[in-house]
Amino acid sequence: MKQKLFSILLITLMLSSLVTAQSTEEVPRQGITPDMKFRYALKTGYEFAEGLVYRIRNRQAEHHLIKAERRLAELRDMPDDLKEDYAEELMEEYEEELTEAENLGYLVSDLARRKMFQEKLELATQHHLDVLEDVLEKVPVQARNGIQNAIQKSEQAREKATERIRKINDAINELEE
Numbered sequence: 372m373k374q375k376l377f378s379i380l381l382i383t384l385m386l387s388s389l390v391t392a393q394s395t396e397e398v399p400r401q402g403i404t405p406d407m408k409f410r411y412a413l414k415t416g417y418e419f420a421e422g423l424v425y426r427i428r429n430r431q432a433e434h435h436l437i438k439a440e441r442r443l444a445e446l447r448d449m450p451d452d453l454k455e456d457y458a459e460e461l462m463e464e465y466e467e468e469l470t471e472a473e474n475l476g477y478l479v480s481d482l483a484r485r486k487m488f489q490e491k492l493e494l495a496t497q498h499h500l501d502v503l504e505d506v507l508e509k510v511p512v513q514a515r516n517g518i519q520n521a522i523q524k525s526e527q528a529r530e531k532a533t534e535r536i537r538k539i540n541d542a543i544n545e546l547e548e
Contacts, residue, residue: 401444404457418438422438428475429475429479429484429485432473435472439499442461443521455511465521473528493532496525496529497529500522
């Protein structure tokens with residue numbers, strides 16, 4: 372029993388340090404991409420298990436934002452000749468994760484934490500736009516539609532985050548008066 376508790380504690384500490392380390396980089400490099408079938412299945416399974424650990428909404432939102440960044444980085448880091456095969460699927464997953472991060476981030480009840488996450492979302496989507504624009508230039512014509520949709524989704528998420536930050540600031544100012 373003690374060994375199980377120790378293992379759970381150790382895994383939790385490792386995961387929290389992993390999230391902290393990854394959220395400070397712009398868009399980290401990914402060594403494992405979808406074309407590596409077995410390793411990629413292990414990676415996404417680990418991400419799923421990692422997400423089960425978080426119970427606090429802002430942590431869940433950050434986890435989904437990191438997963439969105441990973442999908443984006445996987446496309447960027449994948450060999451050019453394989454991008455066409457995986458671009459659409461990765462961009463759909465990117466959009467789903469970004470939407471989930473937005474939704475969970477909006478539900479955070481503490482104004483300060485909500486503001487912090489919205490600022491993180493705003494900054495992250497700006498980095499995402501930079502990467503997506505670079506990828507757009509490099510992918511085959513057939514894959515560009517998915518990238519353009521992801522660019523549109525990132526722009527919308529950034530605009531929403533900016534608006535939410537303004538509203539949170541207004542609410543904080545009202546509380547201080």
